[in-house]
Amino acid sequence: MWRFMRDRLLTTLxxxxxxxxxxxxxxxxxxxxxxxxxxxxxxxxxATIAARRAAMGLESPLPIQxxxxxxxxxxxxxxxxxxxxxxxxxxxxxxxxxxxxxxSAALFIAIILGxxxxxxxxxYWPRWPGQIASALNVLALAAPIYWTGTLAIYVFSTQLSLLxxxxxxxxxxxLLPAGxxxxxxxxxxxxxxxTSLRRIQEAPFVRTAYAKGLRSSQILFSHVLRASFPPxxxxxxxxxxxxxxxxxxxxxxxxxxxxxxxxxxxVIDQDYPVVLGVVVLAAITYSVxxxxxxxxxxxxxxxxxxxxxx
Amino acid sequence: MRIPLPDLIxxxxxxxxxxxxxxxxxxxxxxxxxxxxxxxxxxPRTAVAEAHLRPPSLEHPFGTDALGRDVLSRTLWGxxxxxxxxxxxxxxxxLPGLVLGVMAGYNQGWTDRLLMAGMDILLAFPNLLLGLAxxxxxxxxxxSIALAVGLAGLPAYARVARAAVLMVRSAPYIDAAHAxxxxxxxxxxxxxxxxxxxxxxxxAGVSLSWAILNGAAxxxxxxxxxxxxxxxxxxxxxxxxxxxxxPWIALPPGIAITLTIxxxxxLADAWQDTAGxxx
Numbered sequence: 001m002w003r004f005m006r007d008r009l010l011t012t013l014x015x016x017x018x019x020x021x022x023x024x025x026x027x028x029x030x031x032x033x034x035x036x037x038x039x040x041x042x043x044x045x046x047a048t049i050a051a052r053r054a055a056m057g058l059e060s061p062l063p064i065q066x067x068x069x070x071x072x073x074x075x076x077x078x079x080x081x082x083x084x085x086x087x088x089x090x091x092x093x094x095x096x097x098x099x100x101x102x103x104s105a106a107l108f109i110a111i112i113l114g115x116x117x118x119x120x121x122x123x124y125w126p127r128w129p130g131q132i133a134s135a136l137n138v139l140a141l142a143a144p145i146y147w148t149g150t151l152a153i154y155v156f157s158t159q160l161s162l163l164x165x166x167x168x169x170x171x172x173x174x175l176l177p178a179g180x181x182x183x184x185x186x187x188x189x190x191x192x193x194x195t196s197l198r199r200i201q202e203a204p205f206v207r208t209a210y211a212k213g214l215r216s217s218q219i220l221f222s223h224v225l226r227a228s229f230p231p232x233x234x235x236x237x238x239x240x241x242x243x244x245x246x247x248x249x250x251x252x253x254x255x256x257x258x259x260x261x262x263x264x265x266x267v268i269d270q271d272y273p274v275v276l277g278v279v280v281l282a283a284i285t286y287s288v289x290x291x292x293x294x295x296x297x298x299x300x301x302x303x304x305x306x307x308x309x310x
Numbered sequence: 311m312r313i314p315l316p317d318l319i320x321x322x323x324x325x326x327x328x329x330x331x332x333x334x335x336x337x338x339x340x341x342x343x344x345x346x347x348x349x350x351x352x353x354p355r356t357a358v359a360e361a362h363l364r365p366p367s368l369e370h371p372f373g374t375d376a377l378g379r380d381v382l383s384r385t386l387w388g389x390x391x392x393x394x395x396x397x398x399x400x401x402x403x404x405l406p407g408l409v410l411g412v413m414a415g416y417n418q419g420w421t422d423r424l425l426m427a428g429m430d431i432l433l434a435f436p437n438l439l440l441g442l443a444x445x446x447x448x449x450x451x452x453x454s455i456a457l458a459v460g461l462a463g464l465p466a467y468a469r470v471a472r473a474a475v476l477m478v479r480s481a482p483y484i485d486a487a488h489a490x491x492x493x494x495x496x497x498x499x500x501x502x503x504x505x506x507x508x509x510x511x512x513x514a515g516v517s518l519s520w521a522i523l524n525g526a527a528x529x530x531x532x533x534x535x536x537x538x539x540x541x542x543x544x545x546x547x548x549x550x551x552x553x554x555x556x557p558w559i560a561l562p563p564g565i566a567i568t569l570t571i572x573x574x575x576x577l578a579d580a581w582q583d584t585a586g587x588x589x
Contacts, residue, residue, distance in 0.1 A: 015434050267442050
């Protein structure tokens with residue numbers, strides 16, 4: 001197990017390094033950036049612009065900039081915004097709380113809803129509960145969040161005045177955006193849960209459990225669910241990594257503070273250090289979560305880690 | 311309260327999901343959007359100030375938007391844009407993804423490790439963020455969106471193609487082909503690819519639905535370039551701003567996107583079921 005974990009961690013480190021390097025290279029190699037744009041608009045002379053760029057270390061040769069970037073990254077320093085000169089860490093830090101609460105509330109809803117829908121669909125398929133679960137699942141996967149979000153605001157906020165549509169702060173403000181984001185993430189979780197459950201139901205050990213005279217609920221919880229859990233764990237981890245992408249649009253629709261808004265504005269303004277910071281943060285989150293899931297997978301299913309170790 | 315549990319023993323014999331429904335939906339969507347020039351609709355780009363935010367009527371069956379443009383006309387013309395960008399994006403994901411994935415799966419060893427490490431690095435960026443970063447680099451526009459969407463979908467397609475190749479690579483009939491001296495290129499083309507085509511087609515359907523979803527998302531976020539040219543994603547954003555006053559603007563493009571993605575997903579499911587049937 002230790003070797004399995006060590007290999008996994010090493011791969012993760014390499015992936016994070018590769019991802020940061022790629023993001024750095026691509027974002028630095030491109031002509032045009034926020035500093036030049038901003039100062040040209042302000043009527044600054046080329047000399048002033050060059051001085052400013054030099055002060056930010058942008059005139060040094062690329063390898064030197066890269067080494068500086070890596071050293072800073074290892075210390076957890078993501079550089080400075082071209083536009084406001086504020087540290088990217090501080091900019092992200094200001095917004096991180098709002099995004100984390102949105103993402104974790106959405107994830108919580110997605111896991112509960114996704115497992116429920118998937119189980120209902122797998123177990124009750126031709127009958128009405130299965131049909132309803134299946135329809136909801138299809139909607140969650142096919143409808144774009146930027147549309148259902150608008151509809152949800154219209155129904156729950158404008159028409160029924162049940163929930164506030166926009167703003168952040170209290171848990172009530174969180175309910176609508178987290179519900180909508182969670183509903184869509186639940187789609188993939190439900191799909192994998194359904195498929196995995198069905199596959200396990202075909203396994204001979206379910207028949208054996210019946211033959212031993214176990215009750216249906218015992219078979220479901222301690223045999224079927226347990227055996228079908230590893231792929232579900234993987235999809236939950238995958239979706240957790242993707243949540244940061246989902247929050248970009250959710251934050252825009254519900255006019256919430258957060259990393260998504262920060263990124264969207266940074267993209268429009270070509271404020272590359274901020275884009276770089278957010279993208280690197282997302283890649284690290286994704287890799288770490290998936291590594292944890294892989295390790296969990298290995299703990300649940302000894303065949304997997306033995307196969308990799310051999 | 312006790313919830314009645316059904317019989318937990320599943321059966322392997324399940325009806326494969328049909329092709330007819332998704333194929334029908336997709337053909338209808340494509341035919342209608344392509345027919346837009348023939349339908350004698352008002353120009354989707356001309357703003358008519360005095361006709362703004364009209365509810366549906368005989369003259370404007372889907373109403374008009376904030377600039378007085380006909381929503382029906384914009385939905386049909388917008389469909390052309392959205393579908394074109396999505397097809398282009400899916401193509402950019404699928405073709406290089408297929409080549410890279412097959413190369414990795416067939417050659418194994420170092421080629422495989424290097425290619426897949428590269429794909430893992432790309433996979434570490436959430437889809438939409440990769441798209442946004444691409445837009446940040448090459449600027450907004452419809453071609454940028456297609457490229458952004460394609461790059462975001464490429465690593466997943468490569469992974470699936472590789473996994474599919476690995477499934478059949480060690481099959482006895484491949485060994486047999488090697489043994490009788492069939493050249494590797496022929497083995498790939500005539501022995502491996504035909505046997506994994508269902509998986510490849512199936513994931514192409516998934517890639518298409520991602521391309522529609524992500525492409526429209528980027529257009530929704532305002533990265534589609536010229537705002538006069540209609541597009542489903544951009545229309546949803548325009549409709550969002552005035553949804554309380556004029557819900558008819560966001561409904562047609564929203565329903566159209568949902569139906570198209572649903573059909574693409576179902577097409578993927580149907581291909582997958584045929585694969586399950588053969589094995």
